[in-house]
Amino acid sequence: xxxxxxxIIIGIIAQVAFAQNIDSKIIEKHIRYLASDKLKGRGTATPxxxxxxxxxxxxxxxxxxxxxxxxxxxxxxxxxxxxKKKKNPHDTSTSGMPEYxxxxxxxxxDNNAEKTIVIGAHYDHLGLGKDHNSLDPNxxxxxxxxxxxxxxxxxxxLELARYFSxxxxxxxxxxxxxxxxxxxxxxxGSKKWTENPNYPLEKIYFMINMDMIGRLNDxxxxxxxxxxxxxxxxxxxxxxxxxxxxxxxxxxxxxxxPSDQTSFYxxxxxxxHFFTGQHSDYHxxxxxxxxxxxxxxxxxxxxIVDLIKEISNQPVAMQFQKTAAPKExxxxxxxxxxxxxxxxxxxxxxxxxxxxxxxxxxxxxxxAGDIILQMGDIPVNSMQxxxxxxxxxxxxxxxxxxxxxxxxxxxxxxxx
Numbered sequence: 001x002x003x004x005x006x007x008i009i010i011g012i013i014a015q016v017a018f019a020q021n022i023d024s025k026i027i028e029k030h031i032r033y034l035a036s037d038k039l040k041g042r043g044t045a046t047p048x049x050x051x052x053x054x055x056x057x058x059x060x061x062x063x064x065x066x067x068x069x070x071x072x073x074x075x076x077x078x079x080x081x082x083x084k085k086k087k088n089p090h091d092t093s094t095s096g097m098p099e100y101x102x103x104x105x106x107x108x109x110d111n112n113a114e115k116t117i118v119i120g121a122h123y124d125h126l127g128l129g130k131d132h133n134s135l136d137p138n139x140x141x142x143x144x145x146x147x148x149x150x151x152x153x154x155x156x157x158l159e160l161a162r163y164f165s166x167x168x169x170x171x172x173x174x175x176x177x178x179x180x181x182x183x184x185x186x187x188x189g190s191k192k193w194t195e196n197p198n199y200p201l202e203k204i205y206f207m208i209n210m211d212m213i214g215r216l217n218d219x220x221x222x223x224x225x226x227x228x229x230x231x232x233x234x235x236x237x238x239x240x241x242x243x244x245x246x247x248x249x250x251x252x253x254x255x256x257x258p259s260d261q262t263s264f265y266x267x268x269x270x271x272x273h274f275f276t277g278q279h280s281d282y283h284x285x286x287x288x289x290x291x292x293x294x295x296x297x298x299x300x301x302x303x304i305v306d307l308i309k310e311i312s313n314q315p316v317a318m319q320f321q322k323t324a325a326p327k328e329x330x331x332x333x334x335x336x337x338x339x340x341x342x343x344x345x346x347x348x349x350x351x352x353x354x355x356x357x358x359x360x361x362x363x364x365x366x367x368a369g370d371i372i373l374q375m376g377d378i379p380v381n382s383m384q385x386x387x388x389x390x391x392x393x394x395x396x397x398x399x400x401x402x403x404x405x406x407x408x409x410x411x412x413x414x415x416x
Contacts, residue, residue, distance in 0.1 A: 022159060022305065024298040028289075030059075030155035031214065034123065035147035035289045042146060043127020044182045045085070045100035052123055053078065056105040056179045059158050063165040065107030065177065068198045079104040081192035083182060085131070102181040104189045108199070109165055109175040115205035116174040117308065118269075119160050120190070120260055121153030122183030122211065126283060133184060135283040135340070137358050147289040149282065152214030154179055156301050163305060172312040173205060180260050183211075190263035206231065206270040206311075206318060208304060209261035215276045216296030222248045223300065224275040227261055229253025229323040231270035233314060241306045245299065254323045268320050274300060278340055280354025280368060335393050335416035337361045339372075341383060349373045349404065350386045364414040366403060373409065374402035 033039075033055060040048040057077040060067075067075040081104070084097040105123070125146030129139030136142060145151075161177040164170060176199060182188030194201070216223065228234045228251045235251065242249055255265030261273040276296070281287040311318065338359020345351035349371040355362045366372075372380050375389040376399040393399060398415040 022163060022298045022301045024294040026162065027155045027159050027297055027301075028292070028294045030158050031147055031151045031292055031294070032289045034151035034154055035145040035287075037143055037145065039145075041127040041129075041144040042123060042125045042151075043131070044124045044185055044188070045083075045102055046127055048127070049124055049181060050103065053103045053105050053179070053181075056123060056154065056158065057107075060105070060107030060161065060177065063107070063109075063161050065109055065161060065165060068106055068108055070198060071196075077105055077107055079106055079193060079198060081182075081189065083185075083188050083192070085185060102189055102192070104181055104193055105179040106193075106198075107161060107177045109161070109177070111171040111174050113172060113174045114203070116176055116199070116203050118176045118178060118204055118207040118264065119157055120176075120178040120180060120207060120209050121157040122150050122180040122189065122260055123154040124181045124184055124189075125149060125151075126184060129285070131185065133283060134285075135356060136285055137356060139285070142285040144283070144285050145288050147287050147292055148212045148214040148276075148279070149287055150183070150211050151289070152212060152292060152297060153210035156210045156213055156297060156304075159298075159301055160304065163301075170309065170312075173308075174203075176204070183260055187260055187263055190260035194263045194267050201267050201269065204264070204269050206272070207261060207264040208308075209259055209264075209271065209273040210300075210304075211259040211273060211275060212278075212282075213274050213276050213300050214292040214294075214297050215279055216293045216300065217276075218293065218296060220248055221246065222250065222277060223303075224250045224252065224277060226252040226257045226259075226273035226275065227255050227265065227271040227323075230255040230265060230272075230321055231318045232321060233311065233316075233318045234270070234272065237307060237310050237314075241303060241310055244306065245303050247303065256323075265323075268322075270318060270320050274304065276300070278342060278353050280340055282340055282354070335360070335390055335395055335397075337366075337390070337414070339366065341386070345371075347371070348381055350380055350383055360414050360416050364401065364412045366401070366412060366414075367405070369405070371404040372401060373404055375399060376401075 042049045067077045070076045126144035180189035261271035265271045338356035339361045340354035342351040342353035352370045378389040401414045
């Protein structure tokens with residue numbers, strides 16, 4: 001009997017230990033479903049996005065998260081909002097445009113704590129490429145599965161929900177797990193919620209956003225973390241936790257950026273945004289699940305868990321800090337190169353991460369990995385220089401572009 005009892009105890013301990021590990025297989029399962037063809041790219045306010053919302057809510061229910069009270073005074077995992085979809089992302093008015101209904105999905109883990117951490121990710125993507133934000137030259141009718149953008153972040157949010165709901169030792173904070181709709185159309189879901197929340201903003205301690213965390217390069221281990229300047233505690237704690245992981249971390253201090261953390265920062269809430277970088281499949285039908293580094297994503301989630309626990313051990317409460325806003329690019333331009341810049345590149349010039357077929361860069365022979373150093377007679381030292389230079393050229397014009405390929409500099413003719 002003792003032997004049997006011991007085996008049972010060991011089995012229970014093993015099950016508990018397993019439940020409290022980040023599991024790359026569960027991450028993969030979520031991503032493969034959310035990025036499957038049956039969901040047709042999870043376009044905002046489509047029936048397929050509603051199916052994705054149902055899936056996320058079913059996982060919240062499985063993890064025993066609680067629904068919040070909605071505007072109809074009912075308990076629900078769904079937070080509905082309405083919006084008008086622009087026909088063109090550059091339109092300045094929505095007058096006369098039809099109204100759509102979006103769905104944020106929210107689950108609450110109540111640990112009876114004073115403060116709450118928001119862990120969020122957007123789950124919408126580009127659908128069938130009809131909203132003019134695809135980088136495919138002929139996008140309409142093609143399924144944009146969005147495995148990295150942002151099934152990866154949604155799967156990460158769900159896996160952290162599973163982890164913290166089963167980690168009975170951690171009761172320092174409550175958690176709001178949030179899946180946002182409408183991010184691809186302008187951070188709509190997170191903006192709508194922060195403007196009219198069904199949970200008190202003053203109880204939120206900080207917000208962690210995950211957007212495109214599925215392409216960690218195992219060689220470079222580059223991880224970008226935005227928002228590190230929104231609290232004075234973030235940088236030293238990130239550095240401390242990274243002693244265990246040895247990620248090559250690029251830190252960006254600004255609380256304002258092109259994802260949902262911005263909506264929370266603008267409400268004076270400290271934020272962090274995790275991101276593994278741009279790639280040539282960004283906003284294209286080729287962003288598929290087979291290209292995801294599931295084990296790499298699991299390591300990022302383990303890092304986030306350790307960071308949250310490290311923050312919980314601090315004797316002094318974290319304080320919000322305003323950060324300098326990134327420089328606005330008010331430049332307008334009539335031409336495009338057709339490249340995807342590597343936003344994680346820190347050297348001189350603009351590194352090309354991908355090239356769009358049929359566009360000027362591809363026709364000129366520019367390749368992924370090339371570094372643009374000069375456009376015409378304009379030196380390009382930064383992304384801002386590159387954007388400014390595009391405003392100087394006209395359609396049909398041919399210019400000399402200086403690039404660096406490996407260790408060799410060369411000039412190529414680019415015709416816009």
